[in-house]
Amino acid sequence: MEVTSSSPDTTRPGRGADWLSASELRLLEIICDTFFPSLTPPPGASPATVMYYQSKASDLHLALLIAETLGQENEESQADFHRLLALLQSPATGLLLAGKFGAFNELTQEQREKYLLAMAHSSLAQLRQGYQVLKRLSGFLFFATPDPHGHNPSWEALDYQAAEPPPSVPRPLKPYEITQDSILECDAVVIGSGAGGGVVAGELALAGKNVIVLEKGGYHSEADFTLQEAQSMSDLYLKSGSLTTKDVGVAILAGSTLGGGTIVNWDTSFRTPPAILSEWEETSGLKDVFTGPTLQQSFSAIEQRISINTANSAHNRQNQLLFDGAKTLGYHADSLRRNAVGCEQRCGTCGFGCRYGCKQSTLKTYLQDAYEQGARIIVHCSAERILLEQNKAVGVKAIVKDPETGKHHQVTIHARTVIVAAGTLHSPAILLRSGLTNQHIGQHLHLHPTTTIAGHYPDKVYPWQGVMQSAYSDEFGHLHGSYGYKLEVPPTHPGLLGMGTAWHGARDYRKTMAKIAHLATFIILTRDKGEGKITLDRHGEPVIEYVTSVFDRQHLLHGMRQAARIHFAAGATEVVSIQSKRSQLSRQQIDADSKRAWNTFDRQLERNGLGVNRLIVYSAHQMGTCRMGNDPTQSVTDAHSQVHGIQGLFVCDGSVFPAASGVNPMLSIMGLAHQAAQYIKITL
Structure with missing residues (x-):
């Protein structure tokens, strides 16, 4: 594998909408208003229904919101979008897709709808991809975006109730502030704060180690959770929830906030099934790592700390329908275990953060433990690369962004041990940017489609x-x-x-x-x-x-x-x-x-x-890009989640799975991270 030492350009700001020309933005407005034109309401419609049908995309400035969303993409993706808009401005494309020679903005509403449907069903992958980008973003934003008063013109007709503003409650921890270029010292630096990083940070801090946690996202707690769909996606998810595979074929939900995926997941807490653990053992060549008693002991410790139970698994109407329908057909159906207490069917917005403090995320458990033991937690901090000396990890180079001022500060952290827990998508990127050449870094990605x-x-x-x-x-x-x-x-x-x-x-x-x-x-x-x-x-x-x-x-x-x-x-x-x-x-x-x-x-x-x-x-599940194994030529990490050939460098997240877990992976990640943490304690 070719060595790379490039770093992410985290100083590149989102470009707003200015990356589109005035004519391109106007075309995008027409596209959005084709998906969502003002329509004549049904006869006898209520005032709410009249508003629902008469509202159009431009009332919510959807084109501008889409342009701002795509402004966060790299130049290659933006170039693809420029080409898509140029294609729609071509009269020949109108003839091909709508049967009318003319640019998209010259066609009637009926012809434009025919045009978009032809894109959706096209045999050309690029046209289908372009359609999905436009339709998914406009569909999400039209129904999720609130007006300046916090409401969307569709919600009343849909019988959807907006959440009240967040309560005024104390924030349980205070992130460590970086106000200038800094050099810090610690025993262990943990990159990422989700199911893997949170557990390791808590375990090491409780063992008396000096710990620093780096989190790419911000810090949000009960006082910040708006429970508004559009705002929550922007605050709590990678790429504001618009992340996809390169070809847009898979829409990916991944947490990006202090606490990671444990803040936004749906509380489902399965242990890795025994059959999968046996398969992992065979695939990896690691005896007893997955099937021995140690991992089961780690599962038990995790389950106790994050309060996994079925007492809070009462079914809402939707879950009851699945349960009853499966039972009627004679199929297996059961209640699943959840890491929540005192839910009481109050909301349904756990994907936007738990305002009531019921979800036992790493933020409420292991990260709080770490903080109370003196761990420093730095948010809005992107790890550029790992510092290596003679095949040993000695620290991390990172950039901290001040979201208020937009200023960036370089941070160098010297540490005896580095734990990469940035998630299956970003952990291999950090390893690659650090110059590691193992050919399996980034390979074997599983997504639970x-x-x-x-x-x-x-x-x-x-x-x-x-x-x-x-x-x-x-x-x-x-x-x-x-x-x-x-x-x-x-x-x-x-x-x-x-x-x-x-x-x-x-x-x-x-x-x-x-x-x-x-x-x-x-x-x-x-x-x-x-x-x-x-x-x-x-x-x-x-x-x-x-x-x-x-x-x-x-x-x-x-x-x-x-x-x-x-x-x-x-x-x-x-x-x-x-x-x-x-x-x-x-x-x-x-x-x-x-x-x-x-x-x-x-x-x-x-x-x-x-x-x-x-x-x-x-x-919503990403796994396997730094997989564990006995053979360095077939895997990235060893029995202790340590990177082959690099002393003091560990990976502790879903990327270490030898294959897909087959179940919601939170508890699998936490169990393996807990197991690795016991070894890391000894090495420090």
């Missing part, structure tokens, strides 16, 4: 209310050996629903979204056998290359079919996929001719495609 089937119900479900994820089915977890999928329930708020709901025309889409209070969504979470990789762009930032394999697509397809059956068993009147082409089935069709209806729907799902940007695929 996930899609959904939605069911419409006669009564209101309110999929955004109550405990977000409490029921699951493992009926199909072993379709092919240890590979298959779980059926679970996601919390869905208007923005996420707007992003995922297929657009078949402006009025059809608005009519569909008007019924989301009646919607329940089941996710098909696959254990992927296929792999991707992390590479670096010219600024040293990670690029995610991943395409869902044919093997894994078959499991997605199987899961979509089974999720539809569970919906109908639970009482749904209609089911629909999130494919670009319409795939849906109604109870009337089943009642008329059940066998024929199911055969037609099953074929429709397959025919309408599961390929890149034909079906929206999500990932």
